[in-house]
Amino acid sequence: MKQRISILLVLLLLLTMPVASASCVEVTEMRMEFQEEDAVFTVYYDIEILPKIYIMAFGGANIVPEVEAQFASFDKDDVTIERLDYERAVVVVKNVSYYNKGYYFHNPHKLGITIKKLVVDPPDSLPRIYLNTNVTPSLYYKDGPELNNTLPPHNSILADF
Numbered sequence: 001m002k003q004r005i006s007i008l009l010v011l012l013l014l015l016t017m018p019v020a021s022a023s024c025v026e027v028t029e030m031r032m033e034f035q036e037e038d039a040v041f042t043v044y045y046d047i048e049i050l051p052k053i054y055i056m057a058f059g060g061a062n063i064v065p066e067v068e069a070q071f072a073s074f075d076k077d078d079v080t081i082e083r084l085d086y087e088r089a090v091v092v093v094k095n096v097s098y099y100n101k102g103y104y105f106h107n108p109h110k111l112g113i114t115i116k117k118l119v120v121d122p123p124d125s126l127p128r129i130y131l132n133t134n135v136t137p138s139l140y141y142k143d144g145p146e147l148n149n150t151l152p153p154h155n156s157i158l159a160d161f
Contacts, residue, residue, distance in 0.1 A: 024051035025066040029117045034141060037104065039096040040082075043067060043089045052086055060084045067091065070112040096136075102143050109136045 078094035122141040
């Protein structure tokens with residue numbers, strides 16, 4: 001009898017988790033790196049324990065909308081979640097910069113929320129840190145071989161949604 005009650009409680013918990021998971025992702029930091037015209041964002045976040053259990057059981061599709069909401073100002077067809085795990089997501093956004101005479105120019109883009117810490121890492125200079133911002137900075141960077149292969153090689157779970 002106790003076993004049946006525990007199974008029912010777990011099932012009830014799992015059925016209510018999609019509703020309870022709204023706003024379960026707290027973005028702590030975002031890193032922005034460039035790959036020619038594209039940007040690679042690594043979004044670091046904390047997830048509450050119950051939604052984390054749900055994600056372990058059923059996959060990360062539930063937090064995808066919360067991650068995508070950070071990039072609502074970009075063209076939806078240009079945003080791709082490359083990797084997703086319990087601590088971070090790697091998102092590639094196409095065409096955030098444009099090329100002209102040996103330089104790439106990046107105009108500011110609004111983000112979905114205010115980010116506590118945004119680290120912008122241009123390929124031709126040191127990383128820049130922006131605190132409590134909701135927009136990417138205006139900047140330019142040189143064209144060169146150092147722009148290739150900037151997708152972080154983290155051992156994270158591939159997006160499975």
